Amino acid sequence: MSAKKTGLIFFPAFDWAISPTHPEREERLLYTRDQIFEEGVMDLPQIHEYAPRLASMHDISRTHFCVPRVQSQVTEAHLIAAGSTLQLGDSVINGEIKNGFAMVRPPGHHAMRVVHGNRGFCSINNEAILVEYLRRRHGIRKVAIVDSDAHHGDGTQDIFYHDPDVLFISFHQDGRTIFPGTGFTNELGGPGAYARTLNVPLPPGTADETFMYVVDNLVLPVVRDFQPEIIINSAGQDNHYTDPLGSMRFTARAYADFTRKLKPDLVVLEGGYAIETALPYINLAIILALAGADYSYVMEPDYWPGRFKESPERMSKVHKMVDQLLETWAKRDQVDLQKIFGTxxxxxxxxxxxxxxxxxxxxxxxxxxxxxxxxxxxxxxxxxxxxxxxxxxxxxxxxxxxxxxxxxxxxxxxxxxxxxxxxxxxxxxxxxxxxxxxxxxxxxxxxxxxxx
Incomplete structure (x- = not known):
């Protein structure tokens, strides 16, 4: 198999749902499946589809404290969603593919180290399980996780808050306006991992221009400076302008541009609940960007360039926040940690x-x-x-x-x-x-x- 290929795993979890009408349901991926087949994506020579596989109970307990035990909190669907990320992780590390996209559900980035139940539609954290697996199985040490979901990735942050070898960057809708109510700029990591957590809370209504400013001026420079061995994108798609649970204005084209610039080794699907108007276009654009194919024709039917105008006042605030976070990152090793965390x-x-x-x-x-x-x-x-x-x-x-x-x-x-x-x-x-x-x-x- 050519090392130039992009690996895909598609797992809609037909037998798992919170309720029959819940936004987190199998149709989230079925419309995407129809779209990529209609566009002939699966026939591209750059694409290789993998079958999903099960994660083990130990893969979960390596990351989580499930109460009272793993079997109490996970279904087979959870094990397959997590196992699919491990399959693609193995394939990337072994050189079979250049990158991979796990289009799976249930999602996971709200699942914290301790798991008493399901929160934010998440029971176990697929990205965190992947990181710990790569460390154990392949000796990977430094990892960057960039979370692009509209909701702050509080579970991933919680798990790696004290880990100096995991850089976690989350840009999301301001937590004062959306679940889970966290993800502010003062959440920077624990005493041994200060500034390895960076949060960018964005005002509702933020559109592509500001999205790209954050990516170009904060995400990319910090990730480059951190020099990770592997980059994971926790790919929430509820920042899209049609999403019913968010209030942002990102487009499919911007998601693709972000993917092209970040060059993630692995992309793992998280949120995104505009089943017909967003997910098929965003997922298609991300796949094409990962594969190095042309995505310029991917555009939502109701979108036209210039439809959304950014507020100069909001843009100015975001620019100032980016500057402050960059300064925090640059001075991370000069900080008197005892003043912050005590003695x-x-x-x-x-x-x-x-x-x-x-x-x-x-x-x-x-x-x-x-x-x-x-x-x-x-x-x-x-x-x-x-x-x-x-x-x-x-x-x-x-x-x-x-x-x-x-x-x-x-x-x-x-x-x-x-x-x-x-x-x-x-x-x-x-x-x-x-x-x-x-x-x-x-x-x-x-x-x-x-x-x-």
């Missing part, structure tokens, strides 16, 4: 997380060990309550793959200590240095383990 052994933050799909309220305390030799292990106390039922309390420990021996040993000591405490229903250990995941069920007095 104690742990940096901690409280989080209140609402699962809008499953109506779960979660209270979480996250602590990261500040270590001079590695990013430090993470401790999480989490309490999840659904519809006034008895809350589930967990304690979770995550050891990063870059952890030093001292942090790894200390994390295991904490795991053993908390197994004996009656306060928690489940205690979890996730050791990425050895690719081992364990959990202890207090009520049953049982421990289970998965290994890669």
């Amino acid at each position: 104690g052994k742990y940096y901690q933050r409280k989080k209140f997380i609402y699962y809008d799909t499953d109506y779960i309220e979660e209270e979480q305390l996250e602590k990261v060990c500040i270590c001079p030799d590695c990013p430090g292990y993470i401790l999480i106390e989490s309490r999840g309550e659904r519809n006034y039922r008895e809350p589930i309390r967990i304690y979770a420990i995550s050891v990063p793959f870059q952890a030093c021996n001292a942090c790894q040993n200390e994390a295991y000591e904490i795991y053993e200590q908390y197994k004996a405490r009656a306060k928690y229903d489940y205690v979890y250990m996730q050791d990425k240095t050895t690719d081992t995941c364990m959990a202890f069920d207090k009520k049953k007095g049982q421990e289970w383990m998965t290994e890669g």
Whole structure:
């Protein structure tokens, strides 16, 4: 197979839906399928279609703490959506293809490290699972994730907030106007990964000109400076001007231009709910851009050049925000981190997380060990309550793959200590240095383990 090809996986998840009329349904991809066949895209010599495959339960537990266990939170459709990204990741790393597009559902970028249920239509995080898999299977270290969904990729941010080797950039509709209400410029990463998280909240009504300004003047320079081994685009398409859940004005042509400029190794579909008026055109344009083919003829029937005029005032504010973020990035290693994060052994933050799909309220305390030799292990106390039922309390420990021996040993000591405490229903250990995941069920007095 030629290394010049673009790999595609198409998985509409016919047997998975939140409800029959929910915006996140199989038609999101069926209209795209019709469009790309009608245009003869699948017959192009630059395109190779792969069959999807299943991710393993361990692929999920390497990334998430699913409560009480992975089988409780995922269906076969989730495993196939995640497994499809792994299939394309293998193919890119092995040189079979130059890049790939996983057109799959269910989406995943709102799924955080701890999973009590479904939020923002997401149960597990496909991109995060892919990153951890590439690290373990292929030795990849530095990864850039650029999230182009209208909704802030809060789950992906949460998972990599303390990871200095993952650059996460999200540009999205201002969280004051849309779910999940996060993604502001002061969210910059933890003490060991400061400025590896960059958020660009855009005002409603932002159109292509400002979109391209952010890409050209912030996204591309920072990604180049970071020098990742692999670039992943978390490709939400609800910034389109016809999307019913967003208030932005991006076009299919702009999405293609963004793809051509970013040159992602892997594109993973996230949101986008204008089933007929946006997704077929955006997906087609992205595929052509990835394949290096002409996409100049791709245009929505109701669009004409110059239809949307940018507000000079809003553009000025975005330009100023880009300048500030660039300065933050440039000075990231000169910052006095103790002034921001304190001088104690742990940096901690409280989080209140609402699962809008499953109506779960979660209270979480996250602590990261500040270590001079590695990013430090993470401790999480989490309490999840659904519809006034008895809350589930967990304690979770995550050891990063870059952890030093001292942090790894200390994390295991904490795991053993908390197994004996009656306060928690489940205690979890996730050791990425050895690719081992364990959990202890207090009520049953049982421990289970998965290994890669």
